[in-house]
Amino acid sequence: MKKKPRKGFCAICGLECELTFEHIPPRAAFNDKPSRMYSMENILEKTKDSKQIPKSFEGLHYSDRQKGYGDYLLCAKCNNMTGHLYAPAYINFNNSILKLIADNYDDYMKASGLQLNARIEPLNFAKQVLSMFCCSYPKIKEQYPIIQKLILDKNTSIQGDNCPFQLLMFLLTPDSIPGSTGPIALLMDDGRIDAKFEIDFPPLGFQIYESKTNNNAMDITPFLSFKYNETADINSLLPIYKKDTILPVKTLEALR
Numbered sequence: 726m727k728k729k730p731r732k733g734f735c736a737i738c739g740l741e742c743e744l745t746f747e748h749i750p751p752r753a754a755f756n757d758k759p760s761r762m763y764s765m766e767n768i769l770e771k772t773k774d775s776k777q778i779p780k781s782f783e784g785l786h787y788s789d790r791q792k793g794y795g796d797y798l799l800c801a802k803c804n805n806m807t808g809h810l811y812a813p814a815y816i817n818f819n820n821s822i823l824k825l826i827a828d829n830y831d832d833y834m835k836a837s838g839l840q841l842n843a844r845i846e847p848l849n850f851a852k853q854v855l856s857m858f859c860c861s862y863p864k865i866k867e868q869y870p871i872i873q874k875l876i877l878d879k880n881t882s883i884q885g886d887n888c889p890f891q892l893l894m895f896l897l898t899p900d901s902i903p904g905s906t907g908p909i910a911l912l913m914d915d916g917r918i919d920a921k922f923e924i925d926f927p928p929l930g931f932q933i934y935e936s937k938t939n940n941n942a943m944d945i946t947p948f949l950s951f952k953y954n955e956t957a958d959i960n961s962l963l964p965i966y967k968k969d970t971i972l973p974v975k976t977l978e979a980l981r
């Protein structure tokens with residue numbers, strides 16, 4: 726039987742077309758197992774009844790994803806493009822992180838961060854992360870049109886001060902409850918209102934902030950200033966966070 730085509734708007738280029746299944750993160754980054762996808766509406770519904778933040782997914786409605794986490798989100802062209810141009814850098818880095826965790830497991834369980842010494846293609850990697858943000862929140866490209874430009878043209882880069890957002894990365898503890906959120910309005914300690922997007926794909930998590938924040942996640946905005954395929958050695962402390970709620974929190978520090 727012929728499969729029914731899934732029509733919709735591509736999460737990256739925005740064209741109305743037949744959509745293809747996109748793994749978020751890439752399938753080779755160990756995202757090839759069936760997964761469950763929970764809807765934020767259901768989570769909020771449960772919160773309303775219980776008057777408390779849910780600490781687990783128990784009892785929540787979900788849809789089964791037999792192909793791993795992802796959805797029919799991209800046109801064939803964008804799916805192939807991100808798969809060829811950016812996914813390999815993400816997969817390599819994710820593998821380095823898994824090895825780092827395996828080699829430093831005691832620290833991973835109790836330290837506040839792991840010392841990262843990894844070779845990476847910063848621009849390629851950051852563009853894969855931005856693709857994952859687009860797949861999670863297609864409207865993010867309306868808020869930040871530069872994101873679409875960065876993904877669609879592999880050679881586009883952006884110097885730190887000109888970037889309209891801050892891109893942050895952190896490690897999640899194995900017992901964290903990953904929850905992707907966004908956009909969320911945050912009341913900051915200094916009284917400012919900021920907007921945040923977050924995607925958690927353990928062991929890594931990423932945030933986009935509207936303006937510079939000093940929560941101590943690793944600022945990877947400068948990754949966007951590299952050239953396509955350029956490599957760099959990253960020697961930096963990658964902070965570890967534990968998330969004990971699936972709902973957004975004001976700052977990750979608050980959970981420590």
Ligand SMILES: [Zn+2]
Pocket residue numbers: 735736737738739740799800801802803804
């Ligand atoms: Zn597309």
